[in-house]
Amino acid sequence: MERIPILKMGEYLLVTVQVDMHDRLALTLQDDLTAKIVQAGAKGVLIDISALEMVDSFMGRMLGDLAAMSRVLDAETVVVGMRPAVAITLVELGLSLTGVRTALNVERGMDLLKARIKERRQNDGSA
Amino acid sequence: MTVLLSEQRPIKSSEDVVGIRQAVRQRAIELGFNLIDQTKIVTAASELARNTVQYGGGGAITIEGLDDGGRRGLRLTFEDKGPGIPDIQLALRDGYTTGGGLGLGLSGARRLSSEFYIDSRPGEGTRVTIVRWR
Numbered sequence: 244m245e246r247i248p249i250l251k252m253g254e255y256l257l258v259t260v261q262v263d264m265h266d267r268l269a270l271t272l273q274d275d276l277t278a279k280i281v282q283a284g285a286k287g288v289l290i291d292i293s294a295l296e297m298v299d300s301f302m303g304r305m306l307g308d309l310a311a312m313s314r315v316l317d318a319e320t321v322v323v324g325m326r327p328a329v330a331i332t333l334v335e336l337g338l339s340l341t342g343v344r345t346a347l348n349v350e351r352g353m354d355l356l357k358a359r360i361k362e363r364r365q366n367d368g369s370a
Numbered sequence: 371m372t373v374l375l376s377e378q379r380p381i382k383s384s385e386d387v388v389g390i391r392q393a394v395r396q397r398a399i400e401l402g403f404n405l406i407d408q409t410k411i412v413t414a415a416s417e418l419a420r421n422t423v424q425y426g427g428g429g430a431i432t433i434e435g436l437d438d439g440g441r442r443g444l445r446l447t448f449e450d451k452g453p454g455i456p457d458i459q460l461a462l463r464d465g466y467t468t469g470g471g472l473g474l475g476l477s478g479a480r481r482l483s484s485e486f487y488i489d490s491r492p493g494e495g496t497r498v499t500i501v502r503w504r
Contacts, residue, residue, distance in 0.1 A: 266384040297409050299416040300474040328409040336478035
């Protein structure tokens with residue numbers, strides 16, 4: 244079965260979506276990623292969508308759900324690399340990806356994840 | 371108005387939806403659409419093709435390239451013989467859904483198009499036509 248690979252790097256999971264996803268593939272990714280967060284005890288998830296030429300409401304919802312699910316599983320998610328034409332279209336479609344953290348590229352996304360995780364550890368320590 | 375090209379494809383599965391996105395992208399490029407306009411019509415096509423599968427039980431798309439006195443456009447017609455939409459005004463409202471989605475498919479596709487037509491009869495089926503001009 245067709246699957247999108249999930250790479251583990253320390254306490255992070257990296258996903259690079261390279262193919263035009265059909266709906267079932269998007270849902271499989273959701274299942275695989277949540278399972279992998281638990282299995283690996285991941286603290287951060289980075290999803291690179293720079294290869295995607297469009298994001299429609301289904302994929303937008305999938306990304307939003309994924310961010311919410313990972314939060315419940317004690318991990319932060321950042322979506323990176325959205326193309327400008329995709330961003331323009333997504334907002335006109337009526338979707339603003341509320342609740343999804345985004346960064347311009349992988350590098351900035353990793354910085355954001357590290358900062359968020361550090362912040363959470365400090366809060367945990369002081370509580 | 372001249373029809374420059376016409377192509378029909380079945381829409382039966384979520385894999386077909388991917389194929390339709392690619393076919394619409396290809397036609398939009400051939401007609402000289404810029405990247406943003408390509409992305410808008412492809413996204414609208416994806417929403418409507420998914421509706422055809424999900425609510426119409428499958429159907430077909432007709433992709434047509436148009437020339438209106440030098441102005442180029444892409445017309446997409448989605449047809450199914452599904453249960454139809456009882457209340458079109460309600461179905462066009464943002465956030466309204468009977469399928470558990472976000473309810474942005476129909477309303478969003480309308481916003482992404484230059485022209486939008488919908489014809490639906492309960493028990494007979496639904497036809498949605500969109501045009502995006504370059």
